[in-house]
Amino acid sequence: MQWGLIWSYRDALWRGLALTLELSAVSIIGSFVVGVGVGCLGATGGFLLPRLVRLYTELLRNLPLVVKLFFLYFVLGMDAIAAGLIALITHQSAYIADLVTAGFRAVPREQAEGAWASGLTGPQVFRHVLMPQVLRVIRPPLTSQFIEVVKNSATVMLIGVQELTFETQRIETETFRGFEAASTATILYLLVSLGIVLLMQRAGRLVR
Amino acid sequence: MPMLSRRGLASASALLSAPFILTRAARADAPADTLAKIKSAGKLLAGVRFDFPPVGTVDASGKPIGFGAELAKLFAQKLGVEVEYVQVTSSNRFVLLQNGGIDADIGPTTPTVKREEVVDFSIPYVWDTVVLIVKKDASGDVKAYAPPRHVATTQGSLTADYVKEQVPNADFVYFQEYPDAISALLSGRVDAVSTNGFTAPSFTARSPELKAGVPFFRDPWAISVRPDDSKWRHFLNVTMQELWLKGTYQELYQRTLGAAPDFHMWSEFRLQPGIGASS
Numbered sequence: 001m002q003w004g005l006i007w008s009y010r011d012a013l014w015r016g017l018a019l020t021l022e023l024s025a026v027s028i029i030g031s032f033v034v035g036v037g038v039g040c041l042g043a044t045g046g047f048l049l050p051r052l053v054r055l056y057t058e059l060l061r062n063l064p065l066v067v068k069l070f071f072l073y074f075v076l077g078m079d080a081i082a083a084g085l086i087a088l089i090t091h092q093s094a095y096i097a098d099l100v101t102a103g104f105r106a107v108p109r110e111q112a113e114g115a116w117a118s119g120l121t122g123p124q125v126f127r128h129v130l131m132p133q134v135l136r137v138i139r140p141p142l143t144s145q146f147i148e149v150v151k152n153s154a155t156v157m158l159i160g161v162q163e164l165t166f167e168t169q170r171i172e173t174e175t176f177r178g179f180e181a182a183s184t185a186t187i188l189y190l191l192v193s194l195g196i197v198l199l200m201q202r203a204g205r206l207v208r
Numbered sequence: 209m210p211m212l213s214r215r216g217l218a219s220a221s222a223l224l225s226a227p228f229i230l231t232r233a234a235r236a237d238a239p240a241d242t243l244a245k246i247k248s249a250g251k252l253l254a255g256v257r258f259d260f261p262p263v264g265t266v267d268a269s270g271k272p273i274g275f276g277a278e279l280a281k282l283f284a285q286k287l288g289v290e291v292e293y294v295q296v297t298s299s300n301r302f303v304l305l306q307n308g309g310i311d312a313d314i315g316p317t318t319p320t321v322k323r324e325e326v327v328d329f330s331i332p333y334v335w336d337t338v339v340l341i342v343k344k345d346a347s348g349d350v351k352a353y354a355p356p357r358h359v360a361t362t363q364g365s366l367t368a369d370y371v372k373e374q375v376p377n378a379d380f381v382y383f384q385e386y387p388d389a390i391s392a393l394l395s396g397r398v399d400a401v402s403t404n405g406f407t408a409p410s411f412t413a414r415s416p417e418l419k420a421g422v423p424f425f426r427d428p429w430a431i432s433v434r435p436d437d438s439k440w441r442h443f444l445n446v447t448m449q450e451l452w453l454k455g456t457y458q459e460l461y462q463r464t465l466g467a468a469p470d471f472h473m474w475s476e477f478r479l480q481p482g483i484g485a486s487s
Binding site for chain 1: 298299300301302303306322323325326327360363364381382383384388391392395396397
């Protein structure tokens with residue numbers, strides 16, 4: 001075991017971790033906004049809208065992330081970071097939209113009807129009655145989705161983005177210290193994921 | 209590892225330590241005297257590449273072929289043991305060596321100072337070149353690929369370092385596999401792909417719009433073995449030089465790599481090879 005070697009790569013590791021955190025943060029916020037937006041549309045009535053939403057989620061969650069990534073990068077010729085972000089956001093937003101739609105189904109129908117009858121307007125019902133309950137229901141599975149974003153962000157190294165996994169593999173390919181490199185990656189990803197869990201628990205108090 | 213023996217640690221730290229425990233267990237399996245182990249086990253565990261023609265690849269039936277696989281067979285023949293091929297990749301070759309999964313990595317591995325800290329190397333046994341694969345109508349000169357042009361290669365490929373010796377500010381994009389790098393070249397995302405001279409024809413032959421540029425670096429390869437395993441390393445070095453003396457080595461080199469060796473592996477007055485023109 002040569003942990004000094006890992007320390008000598010601290011700058012590269014820090015750059016990789018910073019990029020992973022940036023990619024994850026933007027993708028988590030992006031997929032949450034898009035996912036909630038699409039999910040809400042899916043919960044509305046009507047004929048066309050729910051079917052379009054269904055098309056969106058089925059198409060995007062059934063395509064492997066790598067396929068999206070390669071399509072955006074090689075076929076559409078997008079910049080590597082932009083391709084990575086869009087792939088991560090569209091991928092996870094499909095799952096989150098599905099969650100949100102399910103969350104609306106979990107709120108008894110009578111609540112909206114009751115709120116409606118008490119004189120609240122449509123947006124008020126949505127904002128004060130439905131949304132708080134939906135967020136509370138979906139918070140635990142949403143945490144898993146956000147952790148999934150962090151783990152999926154490693155995929156963008158396939159198109160040359162030098163994030164955390166890329167940098168830990170660099171240590172391995174340059175020095176063959178595979179165990180140290182993999183252990184370092186394990187610890188850093190665990191810490192990031194645990195950080196998300198803690199943040200989401202805090203957020204849980206807000207919607208309680 | 210004092211961290212493990214200390215009491216009262218939360219279960220989280222035990223979880224974090226899991227990779228290290230596994231590591232220690234794995235290390236214990238590697239034999240100290242590989243030559244004795246091979247003889248008593250009756251088989252040589254040869255680490256060969258499946259993805260690196262013509263040094264290591266597989267035929268239609270999945271059987272390993274190429275320079276590395278055939279050389280491994282010659283080593284086994286001399287010892288009178290069976291050879292068992294184990295697939296290695298550029299990222300697991302040294303892990304497998306360390307945990308005893310292979311006895312030697314017989315592939316396209318360049319000895320470097322950093323790598324020498326983890327493993328020991330045989331004498332250089334193949335001398336390759338480094339080239340750029342470029343579009344047919346583009347310049348084959350490495351100097352022409354300074355920014356704004358982009359060069360691609362695979363992560364961990366030392367060819368990037370050799371390009372940077374010629375073009376210090378070269379703008380590199382690192383892919384995980386060569387086919388992705390070649391895709392990037394074909395789709396115009398990058399202007400060149402740096403790779404090894406022996407490998408380049410396998411890519412250019414499949415894409416008529418590509419060509420190999422002018423070789424600009426001589427890149428030695430060596431067999432890697434576990435550190436402080438002198439008898440085994442000595443056996444490999446001596447056997448290769450014996451094969452050279454018989455002419456078997458040159459014949460194998462020409463047949464599998466497609467070129468006669470342009471170096472000397474054996475000379476009567478020194479053990480290490482004298483490097484130079486073969487004539």
